[in-house]
Amino acid sequence: MRKSFFTSESVTEGHxxxxxxxxxxxxxxRIMLKDTNxxxxxxxxxxxxxxxxxxxxxxxxxxxxxxxVRNTVKECGYTNSKYGFDFETCAIxxxxxxxxxxxAIGVNIGGAGDQGTMIGYAIRxxxxxxxxxxxxxxxxxxxxxxxxxxxxLRYLRPDGKSQVTVEYRDGKPFRVDxxxxxxxxxxxxxxxxxxxxxxxxxxKEVVSDKLLDxxxxxxxxxxxxxxxxxxxxxxxxxxxxxxxxxYGGFAHHGGGCFSGKDPSKVDRxxxxxxxxxxxxxxxxxxxxxxEIQLSYAIGVAEPVSVDIxxxxxxKVSEEKLVKAVKKSFDLTPSGIIDYLSLLKPIYKRTxxxxxxxxxxxxxxxxxxxxxxxxxxxxxx
Numbered sequence: 001m002r003k004s005f006f007t008s009e010s011v012t013e014g015h016x017x018x019x020x021x022x023x024x025x026x027x028x029x030r031i032m033l034k035d036t037n038x039x040x041x042x043x044x045x046x047x048x049x050x051x052x053x054x055x056x057x058x059x060x061x062x063x064x065x066x067x068x069v070r071n072t073v074k075e076c077g078y079t080n081s082k083y084g085f086d087f088e089t090c091a092i093x094x095x096x097x098x099x100x101x102x103x104a105i106g107v108n109i110g111g112a113g114d115q116g117t118m119i120g121y122a123i124r125x126x127x128x129x130x131x132x133x134x135x136x137x138x139x140x141x142x143x144x145x146x147x148x149x150x151x152x153l154r155y156l157r158p159d160g161k162s163q164v165t166v167e168y169r170d171g172k173p174f175r176v177d178x179x180x181x182x183x184x185x186x187x188x189x190x191x192x193x194x195x196x197x198x199x200x201x202x203x204k205e206v207v208s209d210k211l212l213d214x215x216x217x218x219x220x221x222x223x224x225x226x227x228x229x230x231x232x233x234x235x236x237x238x239x240x241x242x243x244x245x246x247y248g249g250f251a252h253h254g255g256g257c258f259s260g261k262d263p264s265k266v267d268r269x270x271x272x273x274x275x276x277x278x279x280x281x282x283x284x285x286x287x288x289x290x291e292i293q294l295s296y297a298i299g300v301a302e303p304v305s306v307d308i309x310x311x312x313x314x315k316v317s318e319e320k321l322v323k324a325v326k327k328s329f330d331l332t333p334s335g336i337i338d339y340l341s342l343l344k345p346i347y348k349r350t351x352x353x354x355x356x357x358x359x360x361x362x363x364x365x366x367x368x369x370x371x372x373x374x375x376x377x378x379x380x
Contacts, residue, residue, distance in 0.1 A: 005177055007165040008133035008248025010141045013076045013352040014158020014184070014229070016236025020044035021245075021351040023053065024238045024260030026072045027065060029345035032262070034061035036343040039099045042260035044069075044238045046231040048084055054095040055260065066092050072348075077148065077158035084232025110334045112266045112296035114256075120274025120292040121251035121356075122282040125173060128366075129279050130357035132173045134248025136164040138354045139206045144183055147201050155194070157184035159229030178217040179203055184229035185221075195220040245355050246271075251291050259351050263342035266296045266333055270303075272365040273336045275356050277325055281308075284371035286321065286378065288313035294331060301332040316378055324377040328370065340364045 011018050024042040031038040038059035045052045051069050074087035081089055122129040140162035148156035165178035181198055198220045239257030243249045256267030263269040278290040287310035295305045308321045325331075330339060337343060346362035359366050 001169050002171070003174075004168045004171075005165055006131075006133050006168060006250065007163060007178075008131065008137050008243070008250065009161060009163040010134065010137035010244050010248075010353065011162075011241060012141045012145050012158060012160035014078070014145075014160065015241075016046055016159070016231045016234050017238075017240040018236070018244075018352050019073065019076055019078075019231065020046055020236045020238040021241065021259035022076065022348055023051070023069055023072045024055075025347040025351040026068050027053070027057075027063060028260060028262060029348050030063045030068055031057070031059050031061060032343060032347070033345045034063070035059045038262060039264060040260065040262040041099065041265065042096075042238070044260070045235065046085070046090075047235045048232045049089070050091045050093070050231075052093045052095070055097075056099045057096050058099045065094050065096075078230060083157060083230060084228065085230050090231075110301045110332060111299035112270075112301070112333055113264050113298065114266070115296060115298050116256055116267055117254040117293055117295045118256075118266060118270040118274050119246070119252045119254050120271065120276070120278040120294075121247050121290070122275070122278040123250070123289045124282055126357070128357035128359065129282050131247055131250035133164045133166045134244075134250065134354065135357055136166075136176070136179075136207060137162045137244075137248065138357070140164070140179070140181060140202060142353050143202045143206050144181065144198070152201060153194075153197050155186040155189040157186065157227075157229060159184035159226075159233070173211075175213060176207060176211040176216055178219070179207065180219045180222070182221055182226055184226050187227045191221070191224055247356065252293070254293075258355060259347070263337045264333055266294075266336075269333060269336045269340070269342055270294045270296065270331070272340055272342070272355070273329070273331065276340065276365040276367065276370075277329060279366065280368050280370040280374055281310075281321065283368035284374045286310075286315050286374065290314075290321075292325070296333075301334070303331050306331070320378055324374055328373060328377055 023044040028040045042055040070087045078086050126135050147153045161182045163180040167175045167177045258268045261268045274292045278292045281290045289311045291309045293307040294303045308318045
């Protein structure tokens with residue numbers, strides 16, 4: 001029996017990088033609400049007492065960037081100056097220009113906004129068809145945020161991280177080998193109290209007893225203190241948590257981040273489409289594990305290449321899957337936008353706890369409505 005270990009991490013909405021992702025996507029949402037033809041490439045940086053918003057935005061509407069920033073910072077929990085960063089007093093700087101006219105030439109006729117490769121992935125390992133390590137990591141930080149917001153653990157602050165190591169045997173999840181949670185907290189809480197509370201009210205509520213045993217390592221605030229956090233403790237930038245956003249490192253990554261980009265950017269829209277296709281292939285039982293790569297050239301609508309790997313789990317050849325996908329799905333940027341209904345203000349919710357594995361309203365790329373059609377196309 002071959003034994004291996006795989007680790008993935010996630011972060012709370014108060015983590016400085018995730019705060020930036022949410023600000024960028026909140027600005028995008030406001031523009032999508034007013035101008036579905038808007039072009040947005042919005043970058044945010046936060047540090048102690050300061051937020052900088054920059055990028056390229058072309059739109060006919062007006063949005064109050066300062067108010068959007070303050071509202072987002074407030075929603076993430078930075079409501080007290082003692083946290084070193086708060087929505088009322090942080091300074092906000094903006095430096096925004098229009099999208100390059102050279103790029104717009106290709107996008108305006110339906111072409112991709114840039115070159116690049118995008119990855120979609122699915123695996124029959126969890127109900128969400130996602131890798132187990134990243135799903136557990138996401139659920140832990142969501143629970144950590146929940147007990148903070150609901151004032152179950154009043155001493156918690158917005159910043160936090162999780163990390164989960166899963167032991168695999170013969171390629172299948174067998175047990176959880178290690179869980180790490182770092183939770184920002186009030187300076188007056190006792191170390192032992194926090195560890196007991198997080199174990200009881202977060203970890204045990206999320207991770208099944210069947211996955212835990214006496215050898216599972218559980219580390220909660222291993223340094224013993226996590227008071228200074230958020231933008232006070234670390235500079236945040238949009239797009240620095242791409243593995244958290246996708247598959248926890250379990251699959252390849254094309255390189256581009258998602259947040260702050262309108263769906264004409266294939267970095268985002270084609271990655272969503274690739275996930276949608278991969279998930280439908282696995283749901284159709286055409287493979288137990290599937291990774292799709294789409295590549296695009298700037299100004300060209302159709303993808304330059306489509307590649308599918310099933311890692312020897314496929315019921316049909318990968319060549320047949322590629323032919324079926326090309327025939328069944330419109331992979332042009334405009335086709336993807338229309339099919340997945342991407343011209344809606346859905347993006348801020350994607351900016352924390354992962355873009356995939358969430359069967360929630362607006363996450364159209366998580367639907368498996370094409371599984372039967374793919375079966376018929378392939379003749380299964």
